[in-house]
Amino acid sequence: MTALLTVEAVSKRFRGLLAVDRVSFTVPQGAIFAIIGANGAGKTTLFNIIAGAMTPNGGTITFAGKPVDGLPPDAVCRRGIARTFQIVRPFPALSVEDNVTIGALLHRRDVGAARAHTHDLLRQLDLFDKRHRLASTLTLPDRKRLEVARALATGPQLLLLDEVMAGLRPTETDRMVAILRALNRETGLTILLIEHVMRAVMALASRVLVLDHGVAIAEGAPEAVVRDPAVVQSYLGAEVV
Amino acid sequence: MPFDVYLNVAVGGVLTGLVYGLMALGLSVIFGVVRVVNFAHGEMMTVAMYLAIVLFAWFHLDPLILLVPIAAVLFVFGYALQASLINPFITRPEHSQFLLLVALAIIIANTLLIIFGPDARAVQTAYAYDSFQIGPVIVDAAKVYAGAAAIIVTAALFAFFRLTLLGKAIRACADNHTGALVVGLDVRRLYALTFGLGAACVGAAGTMLVLITDATPMVGPGYTLLAFVIVITGGLGSMPGALFGGVLIGVTEAIAGLLFTPSAKSMFAFAILVLVLLFRPQGILGKRMA
Amino acid sequence: MIARLGADLSPRSAVPLVVLLAAFLLAPFFVNDYLLTVLILILYFAYAGQAWNIMMGFAGQLSLGHVIYVGLGAYVAATLFTRYGVGPWIGLLAAIPVAAACGAIIGYLAFRFGVAGVYFAILTIAFAEFARIGFDHLDFVNASSGLFLPVKQYAHNDLWLLRGAPTMFYYVILAATVFAFVLCRLLLHSRIGYFWLAIREDEQAARAAGIDTFRYKMYAVMVSAAVTSFAGVFYAFFYNNLFPEQVFGISRSIEIILGPIIGGVGTLFGPILGAFVLTGLAETLNALMGAFGIDLPGAKQVFYGVCLLLVVVALPDGVWPPLARRLGLIGEKK
Numbered sequence: 064m065t066a067l068l069t070v071e072a073v074s075k076r077f078r079g080l081l082a083v084d085r086v087s088f089t090v091p092q093g094a095i096f097a098i099i100g101a102n103g104a105g106k107t108t109l110f111n112i113i114a115g116a117m118t119p120n121g122g123t124i125t126f127a128g129k130p131v132d133g134l135p136p137d138a139v140c141r142r143g144i145a146r147t148f149q150i151v152r153p154f155p156a157l158s159v160e161d162n163v164t165i166g167a168l169l170h171r172r173d174v175g176a177a178r179a180h181t182h183d184l185l186r187q188l189d190l191f192d193k194r195h196r197l198a199s200t201l202t203l204p205d206r207k208r209l210e211v212a213r214a215l216a217t218g219p220q221l222l223l224l225d226e227v228m229a230g231l232r233p234t235e236t237d238r239m240v241a242i243l244r245a246l247n248r249e250t251g252l253t254i255l256l257i258e259h260v261m262r263a264v265m266a267l268a269s270r271v272l273v274l275d276h277g278v279a280i281a282e283g284a285p286e287a288v289v290r291d292p293a294v295v296q297s298y299l300g301a302e303v304v
Numbered sequence: 305m306p307f308d309v310y311l312n313v314a315v316g317g318v319l320t321g322l323v324y325g326l327m328a329l330g331l332s333v334i335f336g337v338v339r340v341v342n343f344a345h346g347e348m349m350t351v352a353m354y355l356a357i358v359l360f361a362w363f364h365l366d367p368l369i370l371l372v373p374i375a376a377v378l379f380v381f382g383y384a385l386q387a388s389l390i391n392p393f394i395t396r397p398e399h400s401q402f403l404l405l406v407a408l409a410i411i412i413a414n415t416l417l418i419i420f421g422p423d424a425r426a427v428q429t430a431y432a433y434d435s436f437q438i439g440p441v442i443v444d445a446a447k448v449y450a451g452a453a454a455i456i457v458t459a460a461l462f463a464f465f466r467l468t469l470l471g472k473a474i475r476a477c478a479d480n481h482t483g484a485l486v487v488g489l490d491v492r493r494l495y496a497l498t499f500g501l502g503a504a505c506v507g508a509a510g511t512m513l514v515l516i517t518d519a520t521p522m523v524g525p526g527y528t529l530l531a532f533v534i535v536i537t538g539g540l541g542s543m544p545g546a547l548f549g550g551v552l553i554g555v556t557e558a559i560a561g562l563l564f565t566p567s568a569k570s571m572f573a574f575a576i577l578v579l580v581l582l583f584r585p586q587g588i589l590g591k592r593m594a
Numbered sequence: 595m596i597a598r599l600g601a602d603l604s605p606r607s608a609v610p611l612v613v614l615l616a617a618f619l620l621a622p623f624f625v626n627d628y629l630l631t632v633l634i635l636i637l638y639f640a641y642a643g644q645a646w647n648i649m650m651g652f653a654g655q656l657s658l659g660h661v662i663y664v665g666l667g668a669y670v671a672a673t674l675f676t677r678y679g680v681g682p683w684i685g686l687l688a689a690i691p692v693a694a695a696c697g698a699i700i701g702y703l704a705f706r707f708g709v710a711g712v713y714f715a716i717l718t719i720a721f722a723e724f725a726r727i728g729f730d731h732l733d734f735v736n737a738s739s740g741l742f743l744p745v746k747q748y749a750h751n752d753l754w755l756l757r758g759a760p761t762m763f764y765y766v767i768l769a770a771t772v773f774a775f776v777l778c779r780l781l782l783h784s785r786i787g788y789f790w791l792a793i794r795e796d797e798q799a800a801r802a803a804g805i806d807t808f809r810y811k812m813y814a815v816m817v818s819a820a821v822t823s824f825a826g827v828f829y830a831f832f833y834n835n836l837f838p839e840q841v842f843g844i845s846r847s848i849e850i851i852l853g854p855i856i857g858g859v860g861t862l863f864g865p866i867l868g869a870f871v872l873t874g875l876a877e878t879l880n881a882l883m884g885a886f887g888i889d890l891p892g893a894k895q896v897f898y899g900v901c902l903l904l905v906v907v908a909l910p911d912g913v914w915p916p917l918a919r920r921l922g923l924i925g926e927k928k
Binding site (some may be wrong): 407529570 | 650656658703707708709711712713715716717719720721723724727728730731844848855859890891892893895896898899900902903906907910
């Protein structure tokens with residue numbers, strides 16, 4: 064297995080608070096890798112560091128063989144890592160189509176070609192019929208899929224999903240899981256996701272990392288991790304097992 | 305030029321700067337708490353100046369006495385303005401707020417122009433030409449009184465914000481809007497109160513400024529800009545910063561006016577603004593915004 | 595919606611557009627000299643407003659000191675003409691890089707150091723004021739005494755030197771406004787235009803989508819500045835006198851932005867409509883006051899202020915979007 068993303072001893076300190084404490088893990092190419100943990104465990108901070116929105120205080124991040132720590136967010140995206148936001152941020156006054164076209168234009172000069180690619184993605188994500196609606200008029204599940212579409216339009220090798228299932232009902236969660244699984248299977252897209260919705264984690268992830276107070280306390284196959292006593296104690300609670 | 309001249313000019317600048325500082329304090333309070341860019345700040349000051357001139361002409365009361373009623377009038381004006389017109393704009397994009405206040409500024413300034421005409425007006429007090437001499441320094445009496453009044457008003461304001469419950473409530477709103485709502489503070493009323501206070505500061509500053517300089521209807525924008533320069537230089541959210549910034553700008557302008565042509569003195573204020581915005585955006589005494 | 599207004603003009607709007615253009619082309623034959631001057635003023639503000647709109651409406655950067663580019667364009671072209679006899683069109687070739695460079699400086703300082711929003715607006719004002727005071731003391735351009743362009747009685751129109759009857763100026767500014775409109779439409783539909791809209795909507799999300807926001811904001815400022823500089827050149831050769839106090843005055847900056855704001859920031863027709871509404875109503879007011887023998891300096895500005903107030907409060911998107919919807923000029927694509 065080739066490692067697509069290698070995170071090595073990454074730390075992040077906010078004045079007195081050590082939010083991420085020497086976390087290391089590797090995401091193999093083509094895998095779906097989940098990071099779980101209680102709120103405040105440092106998951107989104109870690110994500111922001113990988114995506115370039117924050118710089119780490121220590122450690123290195125290697126993507127496709129090249130270092131990416133310290134790069135600004137737009138450069139990280141151009142390297143091939145795309146992300147979504149925990150609180151969705153579509154471009155509100157623009158249409159669904161325009162939103163995704165902007166992503167598609169990253170690696171395409173021609174607007175027409177970008178729009179064609181956009182249409183393909185919208186069809187995959189079940190948003191084609193709504194392509195002329197303004198992003199601000201969409202429901203939350205639609206906006207989440209829109210953000211995923213926009214991220215995908217930039218042609219990434221690695222997709223970072225920050226709690227993309229939050230706020231979705233079970234049927235919508237299943238829909239999103241199906242879409243992500245299909246993408247992973249058909250295009251080999253590597254996915255790194257932060258999730259609280261265990262239903263989605265168990266259905267999607269081939270590997271799981273658990274964070275607690277900034278420290279990685281367990282890593283492995285989902286079935287093993289959810290039975291790990293430390294994980295149960297810090298996050299899951301006995302009912303899940 | 306002999307050192308005496310510089311000293312005199314500098315001291316004069318400090319005193320004028322204190323008045324500027326009070327004006328800027330009003331803006332700092334408004335900007336810092338309500339987070340509205342009061343582009344009509346200078347125009348409110350112009351209104352205060354003209355009120356002082358008119359009331360002085362009618363009642364022959366010294367501007368230092370007129371300070372209180374004029375500040376009160378401006379307080380009511382500011383309160384009403386915030387409660388009625390500005391409040392819905394707090395959640396609107398910045399350029400909307402800006403433009404609302406620009407519109408108000410244009411209306412106020414030109415209404416004053418229609419009423420009073422373009423010629424400069426001033427207040428002639430009995431002590432207009434007096435001066436004090438302390439050692440080698442000779443200072444205009446008017447400036448001394450204005451400066452002293454500015455310090456007193458500023459001290460009163462500091463005391464209000466530090467010591468009274470209402471003042472603390474306002475500071476709470478500034479620090480954390482949502483938190484303030486959660487603990488049950490009537491944020492709308494507090495905002496209106498704050499705007500009123502800021503306007504009152506401007507009212508006091510304007511009343512004092514007529515002792516030092518003339519009033520024309522179009523001086524507004526210049527003072528608005530000056531207030532912003534001072535607030536940004538001194539530090540947003542820092543009340544001592546506004547005062548410090550005022551003095552700094554007052555002295556700089558005075559000395560620059562002496563060394564170069566007087567009409568070019570605002571260039572230095574702008575140069576300082578650009579430098580501060582680039583290298584220390586939180587201002588000299590300010591705290592870094594979250 | 596703001597973005598789509600220009601893009602999705604339905605075929606129904608083509609006819610009114612042609613009619614409008616024809617009306618503009620034929621106007622000089624039907625109106626008197628005074629009205630012609632009013633029309634020139636309207637088109638001037640439509641042009642300048644359109645240029646400003648590139649920065650604000652497209653890229654979301656609020657410039658309140660835009661007059662600096664007008665002033666630079668005016669002084670560069672005027673100085674080249676009065677001192678070296680260089681015609682305005684060559685002068686324009688010099689004015690454009692000067693204005694663009696100025697924009698680049700302001701943009702670089704602002705964007706590199708994270709000066710945004712209100713602070714950016716204040717920065718632009720500071721630069722404009724700096725220029726005003728600077729030029730007021732610059733003897734090379736006659737400082738505050740003013741720079742005057744030689745005006746001889748014209749026997750015929752000289753397009754090359756822009757000397758001639760108001761009619762000539764009218765067609766020049768009309769052509770410029772049409773050019774600005776077309777340019778904006780092209781930009782809006784291009785890759786750069788999409789990136790600008792993204793930056794305007796949400797700069798962080800735009801960066802997450804791979805857009806180098808610093809670079810594109812710089813482009814916006816520089817393009818806007820360059821386009822605006824022509825307004826300065828036109829101003830210099832139309833009015834034939836330049837005073838730093840007037841040319842760089844802050845009220846001029848505000849006049850430039852009134853049109854697009856009233857008409858509709860970010861739209862293609864907004865600046866034109868806004869300029870029409872504003873100047874048209876103002877001149878009507880002037881005429882009315884003249885008819886009653888009232889002479890109130892400042893009344894026109896009060897009127898502007900009230901218009902601005904009403905629009906900002908009641909029609910935050912400007913006059914054009916609701917109007918266009920009502921007229922059925924924009925519609926949902928199938």
